[in-house]
Amino acid sequence: MSPVASVIEEIAADWLKDLLGFPVTWSVGFVTGAQMASFTSLLAARHHLLGGVGWDVERDGLFGAPPIDVVVSDESHRTIFTALRMLGLGGERLRRIETDGHGRMRVDRLAEALRGAAEPCIVCAQVGNVNTGAADAVADIASLAHERRAWLHVDGAFGLWAAVSPSLRHLVKGIEQADSVATDGHKWLNVPYDSGIVFTAHRDSHQQALMVPVHYIQMTAGERDPRAFTPDESRRARGVPIYAALRSLGRKGVRELIERCCDCARRMADALCRHAQVRLLNEVVLNQVLVQFVPLAGDPRDEGEFTEKVVAGIQNEGTCWLGSTQWQGQRAARISICNWATTEHDIDRSAAAILGVIDGLNVVLGSAKPKT
Numbered sequence: 001m002s003p004v005a006s007v008i009e010e011i012a013a014d015w016l017k018d019l020l021g022f023p024v025t026w027s028v029g030f031v032t033g034a035q036m037a038s039f040t041s042l043l044a045a046r047h048h049l050l051g052g053v054g055w056d057v058e059r060d061g062l063f064g065a066p067p068i069d070v071v072v073s074d075e076s077h078r079t080i081f082t083a084l085r086m087l088g089l090g091g092e093r094l095r096r097i098e099t100d101g102h103g104r105m106r107v108d109r110l111a112e113a114l115r116g117a118a119e120p121c122i123v124c125a126q127v128g129n130v131n132t133g134a135a136d137a138v139a140d141i142a143s144l145a146h147e148r149r150a151w152l153h154v155d156g157a158f159g160l161w162a163a164v165s166p167s168l169r170h171l172v173k174g175i176e177q178a179d180s181v182a183t184d185g186h187k188w189l190n191v192p193y194d195s196g197i198v199f200t201a202h203r204d205s206h207q208q209a210l211m212v213p214v215h216y217i218q219m220t221a222g223e224r225d226p227r228a229f230t231p232d233e234s235r236r237a238r239g240v241p242i243y244a245a246l247r248s249l250g251r252k253g254v255r256e257l258i259e260r261c262c263d264c265a266r267r268m269a270d271a272l273c274r275h276a277q278v279r280l281l282n283e284v285v286l287n288q289v290l291v292q293f294v295p296l297a298g299d300p301r302d303e304g305e306f307t308e309k310v311v312a313g314i315q316n317e318g319t320c321w322l323g324s325t326q327w328q329g330q331r332a333a334r335i336s337i338c339n340w341a342t343t344e345h346d347i348d349r350s351a352a353a354i355l356g357v358i359d360g361l362n363v364v365l366g367s368a369k370p371k372t
Contacts, residue, residue, distance in 0.1 A: 128159020139174025
């Protein structure tokens, strides 16, 4: 609540809007993470939409309120569903839109769903699928959402940072047409946890959904009140580490960090795919590499079991760390590259270690060829 913290957060907010291409009029809140950024965004959406049909949700609650139609991607991150549950909108009382083979929301299916959508309506899209890095077609989705007067929220925990790179910016085309966007500083900006960021195009709705004035807290005239943009009352000055990172890196440094990680992801995919027992499952458009490890013919383990064995072996070997995930009904290994210190040499060492684990786990019971 210090005036210094207020000024630092205002500076950091302006830098972020400039860096990511958002209008200067947008509001910015520094919250605990992408989970709370989406919660805050959807809280503002609930206020904005219900206020538009004459319902004061802060005063009267949701009992008897007009229903809000919620439309999400089949590949929405679980934090979206948690936020909807916390808001009383329900984690399952919504419509899921089918995605394509890379995890992108199908715009044609969204158009069909919105034709029958009641108002008010929230649409949740994403840029940067947690498994594949794929981005929804935000510009097309925004056009459909606004035609229905729906609030468009975009989960950009990872993918929003593509906006800083001329070579990657196409992934977030139309992001400035969203009503709210959530992202996380602890991932690609490499600041500590507890550094989420919420952006909205509706400053008044953002503040009015959160603020309950109290007589014993005074703010200097014209000073940004950090409490006005987050659900927290007592909170640390979360804008400070974000300010420090941006001040240290500058625009050029942030761009180089993002581009280097994406280059490293492509390098990792290329190195792994030279091995006959590695199956690449995604188009590497960002910093995520999704692979499955295939056992040799005659090996009693299926692809899922073998993949889990390889992942466990990599974690135990210690050169690098990666985890397993579920992708379109099958187990896979998810490699996410976002550390500022990662180099091409690190990628080469890590790829060699991964392939070494595969070779060490092979059980040859006849044929020495991988399964097809």
